Amino acid sequence: MPFDSIENVYSEKKPPGILKTIWQIFHTDILSITGFYGVLCLVLLCIFGHLIAPYSADLVFENQILLPPSWSHNGSVSFFLGTDDRGRDILSCLLSGAAMTFGSALLVTCTAALLSLLTGALGGMSRGFTAFIMKHIFDTLFALPSLLIAFLIVALSAPSLFNATLAVFLAILPRMTRTVYHLIRDELDKEYVIAVRLDGASKLYILFSIILPNISATLVMELTRSLSMAILDISALGFLNLGAPFSSSEWGAMLGSSIHLLRVAPWAVFLPGILISISILLVNIVGDGLYRAINKSVH
Secondary structure, X not given: OHHHHHHHHHOOOOOOOHHHHHHHHHHOOHXXXXXXXXXXXXXXXXHHHHHHOOOOOOOOOOOXXXXXXXXXXXXXXXXXXXXXXXXXXXXXXXXXXXXHHHHHHHHHHHHHHHHHHHHHHHHHHOOOHHHHHHHHHHHHHHOOOHHHHHHHHHHOOOOOHHHHHHHHHHHHHHHHHHHHHHXXXXXXXXXXXXXXXXXXXXXXXXXXXXHHHHHHHHHHHHHHHHHHHHHHHHHHHXXXXXXXXXXXXXXXXXXXXXXXXXXXXXXXXXXXXXXXXXXXHHHHHHHHHHHHHHHHHHO
16 A cells, blocks of 8 residues: 555656647637537538538529528528529538538648648758759749639639639649748758757658647648638639539539629528638638647647
C-alpha cells in the first residue's frame, strides 16, 4: 500500500496530443463549432442530397410553373420551396445542386492544396537559381485575380461544369502555391530553424517537424479562403452561363437562369443566392475558428 501511494505521487499524466488539444479549444467556441457542423451538413448533402430530394432535379411539372413556397397563400405542400419557370421543384434542385457547387469546390480546393503544398515546399526548400525562378513565376501568377484566370480559361473552351471546375482549379493553384512558398521561405530565415539546420538536421526533418507545424494555422486559413473563392468562382461562372448550363441544378446556374424572375418569383432567385452566401460564411467561420484554436494550442 505505501508503495502504491509512492507510485501515485511520482506518476505523470500523459499530456493530450496536439490534435486533441486543438479540438478541445475549437469545441469550446460555439460559433466555430456551429460552422463546423454546418459545413459537415453541406458535405453530407453533397453525398446524399440527390437521395433525400423529394423529386428528381430534372423532373418537370408542366402544370405547376412558378408555384410559390408552401407557406404562401397559393403554395402547395407537395412543393415546399415552390417551383421555377420550368416547373422543377426548387427544393430538389437545391439538394441535388449541393454536389455541383459545394462538392466541386471542395474537390478542387483539396486537390489544389495537395499540389500547392508539394510544389510550394519544393520551391521553398530549394535555393539558388531554381528558387529565384519559382519565386517570380508565383508572383506573376498571383498578380492576376483568380476569377479573371477562370474567365480566360473558360472562354477558350466550351462552357461546362467540368471546364469551369478545371478553370477554378488552375486559378486558385498559383495563389495557394505562392502562399506555401513564402511561408516556408520566411520560416527558413528564423533563428530556431537556422539553429536546427546547423545541428545537421535534414531538410525533410526541418520541413515536416519544424516548419509545417509552425505554419499550419496560416495554411488552414488559406485553405478555407481558397474554398470560399472556389465556391464563389464556380457559382459566378454558372451565373454567367460560362460553367454549368442553366438547365442544371448548380446553384449559380439556378440563380442566373432565374434572375429575370426577380419581381415575379423572387423565391427562385433568393434561395440559391442564400445557399451560396451561407456556404461561404460557414467555411469562413470554420477557418477563423481553426486558426484561433491552432494558435492557442501552439502557445
